[in-house]
Amino acid sequence: MSVGLINGLPGHPLFVHGAVVLVPLTALALVLCAVWPAMARRLGWMLPVLGLVALALVVLTTESGEWLEERVKETPLVEAHAEMGEGLTPWVIALVVLAVVVWWLGRAARRRPDGEDAVGSPTGGGPTGGRASTTARMAASVPVRVVVLVLALVVSVGAVVQAYRIGDSGAKAVWEGKFSTGEPGEKG
Template sequence: MDVGLINGVPGHPLFVHGAAVLVPLTALALVVCALWRSAARRLGPVLPGMGLVTLALVVLTTESGEWLEERVRESSLVEEHAEMGPGLTPWAIALFVLTVAVWLLGRVGPRRGQERGGEDDGPTRGAASTVARLASSLPVRVAALVIALVVAVGAVVQVYRIGDSGARAAWQGRFSTSRSGPGR
């Protein structure tokens, strides 16, 4: 797939803006849902959907950046940015995996009104309630929250670092600090 040009314009700057918004937004949603299981249930499949779209957008951004790198003048700033770009993909993969895991943990946790009364329907029901108890246990919830926080912060920091290096590569030495044109 050619992700280099979109309507005659390099696709990379367009994808970058989407990733710069969606990675932090997905990271925030992940942490909120890891902290409040009810938020994960309310968001439903939107949470893992955000993770999947974020991952796809990061891959598109990286691919379009590699395409663009071959078509711009070489510089140490462009090279530094190009080397950092692929470093976001593992963070995006981790975000996606964790959005799925936190969503599933929110779904298997105990729900009001269920699991009460009624007879045991055999070994399958017992195994399901054991999984639900384990998923809703404090150690599992704390572990999920800590891992979510680490990945969320890591992904956002990486987006910032890559974006900063890209902005320096694109703009350093290419603008004036004083106004130009009419009204000057």
């Protein structure tokens, strides 16, 4: 299956709608989970999966956009949009990486430094008991949580802003000068 055509229609506008929804949703979920560890525990592995789905949609959108660019009239607006198009992928990769970090920290923080997990069961105290306690202390430490939160905020804002800028340039490339701003039936 080509990402260029879906049921005879260009795939790009179809993939765009998914990416436009999932990138901001992933960014919001990431920030919420970084601020509120209970949310990270509730979402669990769904946070990294959401990020991976958003990344897949961004890659499909970019690939289908390149396919479409070769088949539409070249204009300065289309060129500007195409140049911006690949700029979202690094931001979404960073979202996925941070989603995995937040998920991992949420799992690690479940273990208490005193050798018990979050429900009060001993962690085993064997050869990995000391490492688990150290990891749990690190995951629960304020400096680590603050650094992860700041990174999550920066990457989330960057991803959403970049998605908006690319989408805005695409909308201008498609629609600028192709409709009337007057009342229906008016010319001009």
